[in-house]
Amino acid sequence: MAEDPLSHPALDKAAGEEFLREAFQIILEEAVRKGTDVTEKVCDWRKPQDLQEILDLELRSSGEPQQRVLEHCRDVIRYSVKTCHPRFFNQLFSGLDPHALVGRMITETLNTSQYTYEIAPVFVLMEEVVLKKLRELIGWGSGDGIFCPGGSLSNIYAMNVARYQRFPDSKQTGIWALPRLAVFTSQECHYSVQKGAAFLGIGTDNIYLVGVDERGKMIPADLEKQINKAKSEGACPFFVNATCGTTVLGAFDPLADVADVCERHGAWFHVDAAWGGSALLSRRHRHLLRGIERADSVAWNPHKMLMTGLQCSAFLLRDSSGLLQRCHGANATYLFQTDKFYDVAYDTGDKTIQCGRKVDCLKLWLMWKANGTEGLEKRVDRAFEFTRYLAEEIKKREGFQLVIEPEFINLCFWFVPHSLRGKEGCADYWERLGKVAPAIKERMMKKGSMMVGYQPLGSKVNFFRQVVTNPVVTKQDLDFFLDEIERLGTDL
């Protein structure tokens, strides 16, 4: 009689462990060690068509041998961008914290979902501890919150909770019977406000863009003006978004003044501190967020400045009456049974619009345990110091020009090649300058020496936005950064 395959495991555990060991070795050497090695490339750039040929991406009927699969692992790492490299300045995240990485690896291995105590006992308790800590830094003694997949969703949650708080019936009835809802945010805000207004059925036309001053900060008087305008147009001003650390310039809206306006008009006051929230860890710099304690809700992404790794975004609420649960809850009986043998108040998963939800707290918790609040504070302070250092260097160097004096750690500047210096008066000066950053970027990518982003902003043509959050970066890397921009761009 043939052996019954169901009586034997269909997965070879020993072979699996061996594969894990070998792959871990590759990860350590190729991604961690080489990825952070300043003598290696930040990115081994290939055109899409070429990369497609190099990588054998096709999925076939038959499996491939282990050695071939390990080669794929090497290739994936090789041709990926090393965001942990000391010369990666391209995004609002960078660097590799070993404790956070271990937190992520444990998360991935345990592979559970953060919805009930039953299935995630440690993480339900841990999430609450971490959220409480973040709330304390905001200045709240109580409140609520949840980790959610990104700051965009945190901002969108805020808009939905604000709507629900004002018009609780709309959860059932939809928004047809509601007055036209109006959203207020500065023109420098993150695009997730726009995506959220569209997604929630409010519509992007109902966003009133508030003017900013020359530093990119919302003008409270204009906020008031826009609110009054909306009211006169029959709209209901229900939601104000202020940004702490705008994406491009790193500007902080004046929270206390914005809070005053919100109070006067009974609008929900949300603070998008996805980027700038981590400055709360610094005794020296937390003044930038003065007034944040008056917010109704805050979005804060430790995956950016704090280096926890994607995704780690806290949506925090001042409310502690259960608003979040009432707003998002569906009380599914197959998951959130009420006849469980433990206190089901620990089953926090119904606070979100997700069902399965990744554990995003462990990486932050473990890193915090290892470094302490003071260790994290040092990193934040160091990032500010680097920005200061670079800004001063830029002022000393010919051909470099700050777009704006940095208040945070976004360093925005133009590089003016020889051919354009002293030509500010020419009609095509700005048009030609706008082509410099993309050209330098292309050379930099193809060389693999570093990465930094650029963008236009309003009437300002393309400029670089450089950001350092990675604590392995040194002054030497920053000097290299400026030298390299010069080397790559001087002949343009």
Next chain:
Amino acid sequence: MAEDPLSHPALDKAAGEEFLREAFQIILEEAVRKGTDVTEKVCDWRKPQDLQEILDLELRSSGEPQQRVLEHCRDVIRYSVKTCHPRFFNQLFSGLDPHALVGRMITETLNTSQYTYEIAPVFVLMEEVVLKKLRELIGWGSGDGIFCPGGSLSNIYAMNVARYQRFPDSKQTGIWALPRLAVFTSQECHYSVQKGAAFLGIGTDNIYLVGVDERGKMIPADLEKQINKAKSEGACPFFVNATCGTTVLGAFDPLADVADVCERHGAWFHVDAAWGGSALLSRRHRHLLRGIERADSVAWNPHKMLMTGLQCSAFLLRDSSGLLQRCHGANATYLFQTDKFYDVAYDTGDKTIQCGRKVDCLKLWLMWKANGTEGLEKRVDRAFEFTRYLAEEIKKREGFQLVIEPEFINLCFWFVPHSLRGKEGCADYWERLGKVAPAIKERMMKKGSMMVGYQPLGSKVNFFRQVVTNPVVTKQDLDFFLDEIERLGTDL
């Protein structure tokens, strides 16, 4: 002169590597090896208050020494549920695939965001290959799609894209000027349809629940009736959700018939195949999804049956005109610059409402490479066989009663303790039977011997829903499962 700290890295790379190595060893031993060891507990259960005391969760000013941090790692693993354990049958996901895990670890180490080719060259190409493969299994030669953080969001995306396709202006104007939108779904559908209707401003009252037959399948004639009812009430029937593999019973709605109704009424036809989609890999069982190729969109979660690990959910569209991008796009100039030196059609991140987006494709791709389509098919077939085996065993055993003959791999049954056998006629029979599953569950959790979920459904009192997707499970584990239910429940 004091040394300038900015001239030195503020993170000790060698110590970091050493920590990674030690932690990996702990992960391998405590989570992978013990976690899958049948002689170990599935969960070392503690009450919330007790667990809070055992774990030192508090975050303090000072960092803790490495050895203490490693102890924390051990504790986190120890008190977490082992979803990879051969006796974990509690969720729609379980098991640990070593290739998928390596994919997750590489993802975590590289820590990039899946929005532009610039920052995720390998993963942008890879995501498209994986999505294309999934679309082919659906039967689509072209189309679109994106990985998003969970099946709930995939379903919500579907609803939003459907609304946009019908009323493109509503992205700008909001939905005030639109007719009342009506959503159709069976009463057995996942609660994310409800969450989505609330979130998108449509309202849960505007969901028309369609009746199901005795096997939990949507009745197409009732769908038609509900659509006509909605029309007569002045609503616009724009979206029909059919489920392939309902959460509790594992029922498959009759897609071809539902498609006919949708066509007649011009409604968007979405298939929530979050759970059942993976049956498409099996030549023996894919007939369950006959008609799926007629859907406008499909949600499919490889993180459930295919064991990729959370989160891995594909939102797939038949449209290839760029609808998804137009619906969700915001064209942020700081990220999606159009003057890049490569073809920006590869910058796919604007198709979602997220900004930063985790890489969810690598784990599935690597697992697929290692196993081939045929290897994955074998796993799917094995899961079906296990369910069949258990269903037959249950029929042979006294005290066990199927709630429904399984069509998929959800095995739903009651256990009737001695005290209740033959008492079906008693007035309080069902009330008492409804207390049996929670009581058994409590004993099981405290003992740590296994985990299986229970829930009530409609008029049916609490019953167990058992699911096997993990290929290390054997017949012996299933025999143990039934024996253990009996042991734990016999005296109730």
